[in-house]
Amino acid sequence: MSGATSTQAVARPAPFEVERVRREFPILAQRVHGKPLAYLDSAATSQKPQSVVDAMSRYYLHDNANVHRGVYQLAERATAAYEGARERVARYLGAADPREIVFVRGTTEAVNLVAQAFGRQNVGPGDEVLITGMEHHSNIVPWYMLAQEKGARLVVAPLDDRGVLEVDELERRIGPRTRLVAVTHVSNTLGTVNPVRRIVEAAHAHGVPVLLDGAQAVPHFRVDVREMGCDFYAFSGHKLFGPTGIGVLYGKAALLDAMPPWQGGGDMILSVTFERVLYNRIPYKLEAGTPDIAGAVGLGAAVDWLQRLDWAGAQAHERDLLAYATARLSEIPGLRIIGTAPDKVSVISFVLEGVHPHDIGTILDREGVAVRVGHHCTQPLMQRFGVPATARASLAFYNTREEIDALATGLGRVREVFR
Amino acid sequence: MSELQDLYQEVILDHGRNPRNFRRIEKPTAEAEGLNPLCGDHYHVYLRLDGDRIADVSFEGAGCAISKASASLMTSTLKGKTVAEAKETFERFQRMVVEGDRAQAQSLGKLAVLKGVCDFPTRVKCASLVWHTLQSALKGEEKPVSTE
Numbered sequence: 001m002s003g004a005t006s007t008q009a010v011a012r013p014a015p016f017e018v019e020r021v022r023r024e025f026p027i028l029a030q031r032v033h034g035k036p037l038a039y040l041d042s043a044a045t046s047q048k049p050q051s052v053v054d055a056m057s058r059y060y061l062h063d064n065a066n067v068h069r070g071v072y073q074l075a076e077r078a079t080a081a082y083e084g085a086r087e088r089v090a091r092y093l094g095a096a097d098p099r100e101i102v103f104v105r106g107t108t109e110a111v112n113l114v115a116q117a118f119g120r121q122n123v124g125p126g127d128e129v130l131i132t133g134m135e136h137h138s139n140i141v142p143w144y145m146l147a148q149e150k151g152a153r154l155v156v157a158p159l160d161d162r163g164v165l166e167v168d169e170l171e172r173r174i175g176p177r178t179r180l181v182a183v184t185h186v187s188n189t190l191g192t193v194n195p196v197r198r199i200v201e202a203a204h205a206h207g208v209p210v211l212l213d214g215a216q217a218v219p220h221f222r223v224d225v226r227e228m229g230c231d232f233y234a235f236s237g238h239k240l241f242g243p244t245g246i247g248v249l250y251g252k253a254a255l256l257d258a259m260p261p262w263q264g265g266g267d268m269i270l271s272v273t274f275e276r277v278l279y280n281r282i283p284y285k286l287e288a289g290t291p292d293i294a295g296a297v298g299l300g301a302a303v304d305w306l307q308r309l310d311w312a313g314a315q316a317h318e319r320d321l322l323a324y325a326t327a328r329l330s331e332i333p334g335l336r337i338i339g340t341a342p343d344k345v346s347v348i349s350f351v352l353e354g355v356h357p358h359d360i361g362t363i364l365d366r367e368g369v370a371v372r373v374g375h376h377c378t379q380p381l382m383q384r385f386g387v388p389a390t391a392r393a394s395l396a397f398y399n400t401r402e403e404i405d406a407l408a409t410g411l412g413r414v415r416e417v418f419r
Numbered sequence: 420m421s422e423l424q425d426l427y428q429e430v431i432l433d434h435g436r437n438p439r440n441f442r443r444i445e446k447p448t449a450e451a452e453g454l455n456p457l458c459g460d461h462y463h464v465y466l467r468l469d470g471d472r473i474a475d476v477s478f479e480g481a482g483c484a485i486s487k488a489s490a491s492l493m494t495s496t497l498k499g500k501t502v503a504e505a506k507e508t509f510e511r512f513q514r515m516v517v518e519g520d521r522a523q524a525q526s527l528g529k530l531a532v533l534k535g536v537c538d539f540p541t542r543v544k545c546a547s548l549v550w551h552t553l554q555s556a557l558k559g560e561e562k563p564v565s566t567e
């Protein structure tokens with residue numbers, strides 16, 4: 001495809017063919033309760049292309065062995081596969097060095113790692129960790145726990161009624177006691193895209209490092225950690241069309257180097273005596289125990305697949321879906337969309353007057369439409385908008401307008417039942 | 420679609436919209452809090468006992484149609500019953516909605532309208548939440564009940 005665009009400069013790029021993309025995600029072609037599945041819950045977890053499943057299956061069928069220690073051929077192959085995945089992820093994120101990629105279980109573990117290793121070393125009594133009002137619980141609770149332990153304070157930057165971060169307010173809250181700014185790149189509930197370059201610049205002007213929770217950003221657009229300038233970037237493989245159980249913490253080498261280990265065990269040491277332990281270099285210092293090797297292989301395959309994706313086409317398609325879904329849902333009487341930031345990804349949270357989101361979810365399921373209902377692990381955000389829960393349709397490039405139609409039809413059915 | 424109609428029967432929708440005994444009891448003998456962290460359902464159940472008889476039982480809170488209807492029907496059914504009768508009713512109710520033993524419906528009176536819940540495994544917790552909360556109140560537990 002890249003060959004075609006470079007040699008035929010005058011030809012228009014092929015339009016994004018969603019049906020061709022969908023064929024690579026076999027799970028999507030099924031019926032649920034007799035209706036075609038409309039999977040609108042990719043923010044919870046994305047579906048996986050065949051190539052990811054194949055890579056993991058190939059690994060287990062042909063290469064499985066433990067990494068970093070065997071002298072036999074299988075162990076060499078397993079190590080090469082695992083480290084190869086690290087290199088591919090590093091390249092994909094624009095990291096300067098594969099050593100800056102720490103494999104973890106997911107975004108939650110990545111944030112906990114930073115809280116436990118960097119946080120416990122650098123945050124003391126009276127110090128502050130600055131977050132925002134739209135954080136997922138996984139970017140609140142680790143900092144709350146750290147603050148409780150250290151006598152530190154959690155400071156929260158507010159949002160406006162559209163769900164846009166008030167960046168001026170955030171900047172005002174960066175002070176002499178701020179030890180870290182931990183902000184989501186994209187809100188999992190609202191879809192809001194935060195101005196991360198500006199946040200990083202503001203924090204760095206005060207010498208404060210920045211952690212970005214990229215879990216909801218990476219499925220929607222390419223990110224470049226060096227361009228953003230962030231110090232830490234966390235995301236989960238399973239939201240990036242890869243497997244569950246594997247995730248990534250990117251950290252600048254100097255910061256990772258200076259951090260103490262957070263879990264002790266095998267692989268993270270150079271030598272052990274009862275009197276003295278020498279820790280391994282990064283990233284191994286931060287990866288105790290046998291890692292999720294197959295998961296890393298799967299994530300590497302997902303990254304390979306995404307390297308081949310027509311991102312411009314995929315993003316245009318998602319923008320179209322978001323505009324279409326917003327318009328269709330806005331026609332439904334009593335429906336209110338929560339999160340109307342001008343810069344947002346294709347995530348649409350909504351409430352329907354007189355109907356609890358949980359009941360919406362059950363009725364939509366019978367129409368083959370899979371949405372998430374609840375507080376989406378953002379209870380403070382629910383409070384901010386005065387709702388106990390929302391229903392959320394979250395889209396990926398493999399969704400279609402027909403699936404949005406199924407959602408709208410299903411919501412009509414909800415209104416019939418709750419007439 | 421019949422399962423859906425079975426779940427959202429008119430009686431359930433009515434109790435969800437206009438819950439009975441939806442109020443606080445001042446100076447209750449016992450009370451308990453129940454929450455479903457998954458969907459954010461959150462209820463308080465209040466109890467006034469006269470000896471071993473439930474003189475009054477009520478609830479407050481927010482949640483889906485199923486959980487609210489279940490609370491409304493539970494409080495209506497149990498008022499005036501003994502604690503032992505309430506426990507027996509709870510067990511039969513659980514057999515109906517969790518195990519799908521529809522035969523229990525015959526002896527459960529108005530509560531029988533909730534029998535369709537067993538076809539929706541993800542909603543069983545909604546129907547059960549206030550019942551577990553009531554059990555907690557009867558046992559005098561202080562920690563909130565959670566369905567997780």
